Amino acid sequence: MFKIIRYVYQKFATCSKIKQLKILEAGVDKEGDPFIKLENGRIFFGPESTSKERKFYKLFLSSGTRKKLPFQCFQIALDIVIRYMEGNLKWGGPAKEAFYNVKEGDVIAEMGAFRGYYTLYLADKVGTSGKIVAIEPIPSNLKYLEKNIAANKLENVIVVPKGVWNENDHKTFQRKSTDFQSGSIDISYNNSEALSIEVNTLDQILQDTNVDQVDFMLIQLNGAEYEALEGLSKFEPKHLAIAARYDKEERNIAQEIRLLLEARDYTTKTLNRKFVYAQLN
Structure with a gap:
């Protein structure tokens, strides 16, 4: 039971950060791959969200966020938060750069x-x-x-x-x-x-x-x-x-x-x- 509660809480915490993403465009390209393009110009491709994610999409995202973010792109948004924004060694774990900050030329x-x-x-x-x-x-x-x-x-x-x-x-x-x-x-x-x-x-x-x-x-x-x-x-x-x-x-x-x-x-x-x-x- 504790693992389930922790999992749901982590989903909620991650979803709450999706609204921080400055999404310029989101949808599906000509090859059928979902994508999200941010205002900084970075574009992220990935597979479609699975049906098991739909309950979190509806429960934890506001209608305004869902309008900008089609469900097909929901998993990509989660991964952007977890990997691109937070960059931890594990979901909810310590940061990869906990003891060394990457610098130009590395x-x-x-x-x-x-x-x-x-x-x-x-x-x-x-x-x-x-x-x-x-x-x-x-x-x-x-x-x-x-x-x-x-x-x-x-x-x-x-x-x-x-x-x-x-x-x-x-x-x-x-x-x-x-x-x-x-x-x-x-x-x-x-x-x-x-x-x-x-x-x-x-x-x-x-x-x-x-x-x-x-x-x-x-x-x-x-x-x-x-x-x-x-x-x-x-x-x-x-x-x-x-x-x-x-x-x-x-x-x-x-x-x-x-x-x-x-x-x-x-x-x-x-x-x-x-x-x-x-x-x-």
């Missing part, structure tokens, strides 16, 4: 980049002198990631259509059929679908994208965070923010990540026992 490795909403935020902050390596393995997410990058004419983003692991391989991803952000190598879901995804090490991915140094690395891999760091030995990101939310058997993955990074001469901090931040000494 090189950033972002995984998983999902549909590119936070990628747009990062691209604005690093400017034309910076670079974003956006890593995302799931094809349906890649479609919108690439479309959002193209629509916003971002020339400082490199998309890597792969998963991250400790070796070069193909892995089976499980994904909730009703939650397209929850793809994982190590976690099985009820009512899931299986996808065969090419995976590679961060060392190889960064080398292939001609990156020399990473200023900030964001790791959100639904259980593969430790393996991602095992495949990172040739590069030393200056700052990291890691969502280590899933333990394996009796292993405390956040603690193991801290020990691994501290052995590599990083200073680490943990928030809420599951979110690890690190800075190279």
Whole structure:
């Protein structure tokens, strides 16, 4: 019961922030994809809202907001608030920039980049002198990631259509059929679908994208965070923010990540026992 109450409250809190969005236009394009264009010129594409969201759309949005925001675009608006505006390591969790503020000229490795909403935020902050390596393995997410990058004419983003692991391989991803952000190598879901995804090490991915140094690395891999760091030995990101939310058997993955990074001469901090931040000494 508590989880349900918390979920509804978070929906309410997120919906209340939708009215802060300065929506210039919202609708469906010629390809059938919903979109929202903000007054700052940024445009966001995504899939249609699911029927389960309709009750929140009607209950928590005013008639004036609904007039500007068709229901098809409601999920995009939620994601803009959660990812583009707030940029947390988890819905309701700590901010990705809790200990490091992205600045102009930074090189950033972002995984998983999902549909590119936070990628747009990062691209604005690093400017034309910076670079974003956006890593995302799931094809349906890649479609919108690439479309959002193209629509916003971002020339400082490199998309890597792969998963991250400790070796070069193909892995089976499980994904909730009703939650397209929850793809994982190590976690099985009820009512899931299986996808065969090419995976590679961060060392190889960064080398292939001609990156020399990473200023900030964001790791959100639904259980593969430790393996991602095992495949990172040739590069030393200056700052990291890691969502280590899933333990394996009796292993405390956040603690193991801290020990691994501290052995590599990083200073680490943990928030809420599951979110690890690190800075190279």
